[in-house]
Amino acid sequence: xxxxxxxxxxxxxxxxxxxxxxxxxxxxxxxxxxxxxxxxxxxxxxxxxxxxxxxxxxxxxxxxxxxxxxxxxxxxxxxxxxxxxxxxxxxxxxxxxxxxxxxxxxxxxxxxxxxxxxxxxxxxxxxxxxxxxxxxxxxxxxxxxxxxxxxxxxxxxxxxxxxxxxxxxxxxxxxxxxxxxxxxxxxxxxxxxxxxxxxxxxxxxxxxxxxxxxxxxxxxxxxxxxxxxxxxxxxxxxxxxxxxxxxx
Numbered sequence: 531x532x533x534x535x536x537x538x539x540x541x542x543x544x545x546x547x548x549x550x551x552x553x554x555x556x557x558x559x560x561x562x563x564x565x566x567x568x569x570x571x572x573x574x575x576x577x578x579x580x581x582x583x584x585x586x587x588x589x590x591x592x593x594x595x596x597x598x599x600x601x602x603x604x605x606x607x608x609x610x611x612x613x614x615x616x617x618x619x620x621x622x623x624x625x626x627x628x629x630x631x632x633x634x635x636x637x638x639x640x641x642x643x644x645x646x647x648x649x650x651x652x653x654x655x656x657x658x659x660x661x662x663x664x665x666x667x668x669x670x671x672x673x674x675x676x677x678x679x680x681x682x683x684x685x686x687x688x689x690x691x692x693x694x695x696x697x698x699x700x701x702x703x704x705x706x707x708x709x710x711x712x713x714x715x716x717x718x719x720x721x722x723x724x725x726x727x728x729x730x731x732x733x734x735x736x737x738x739x740x741x742x743x744x745x746x747x748x749x750x751x752x753x754x755x756x757x758x759x760x761x762x763x764x765x766x767x768x769x770x771x772x773x774x775x776x777x778x
Contacts, residue, residue, distance in 0.1 A: 531634060532562060532608070533611050533612075533627055534564060535561060536565075536600060536604065537563075537566070537617055540570055542617040545618045545731065547577050548620050549617050549619060551620075552620035556627040557628055562609045563586045564585075564586060564588070565589075566593070566599040567589070568590070568592060578590075597698055601695040601698075611686055612690060613630070618730065618731045619728050619730045621728060621729070623726075629645070630643055630684050633723050634684075639719055640720075641686050641720070643720065644664050644678035644683045644684070644727075645722070645725050646662060646679070646682065646727060648660065648661055649731070650729055651732060669713075669717070677709050680705040681730065682728055685712065702748050707756075710752065
């Protein structure tokens with residue numbers, strides 16, 4: 531089974547190398563690694579180029595935002611299964627992709643898998659800020675504001691080809707629409723991996739406090755778009771998120 535991992539980035543010279551290294555350190559051998567850069571100007575391109583042919587495919591050009599870049603990566607993907615490694619994040623350990631592959635192989639009907647993740651402080655990877663335990667999948671949980679942690683989700687490429695890429699009408703929370711489309715609308719068969727998959731840094735688009743209102747507005751539109759009780763679900767989603775923060 532070939533796994534495609536896509537990293538999209540723009541001016542991430544301080545974090546991109548750790549993201550790349552965490553992919554290259556995976557102990558599963560059959561990985562296609564694609565990087566889509568938005569024409570960075572801060573030295574990011576030089577870092578990526580330094581890895582040469584260890585990166586399967588690399589393009590750098592202007593784009594319409596993160597989700598447009600992800601869509602470009604999906605179009606390039608040739609793997610059986612596709613997932614993301616954000617430029618600010620890392621795999622939890624070298625066994626993450628091996629666990630993902632093992633989960634798919636346990637049931638040939640599985641269309642997607644997801645696991646757990648942690649958020650860490652920007653100034654110290656040892657300081658845990660938020661714990662995201664996925665737990666068993668259910669539609670009722672989705673109706674109550676739950677979604678799996680996006681960077682832990684890996685889907686069969688055939689399923690993505692069938693149900694489509696990221697909706698560019700949503701600039702900040704298109705991952706929410708993407709997951710709702712697959713899990714709630716089309717009810718694909720998901721499998722939970724009871725293990726940590728990713729380590730994420732605070733400050734990405736979904737956790738940036740300065741954009742919190744924009745995220746709420748897009749979430750509301752997305753849940754309403756999918757026929758759910760938008761105000762209630764968004765409120766419950768944020769309540770769930772607050773409970774995941776660790777007290778120090």
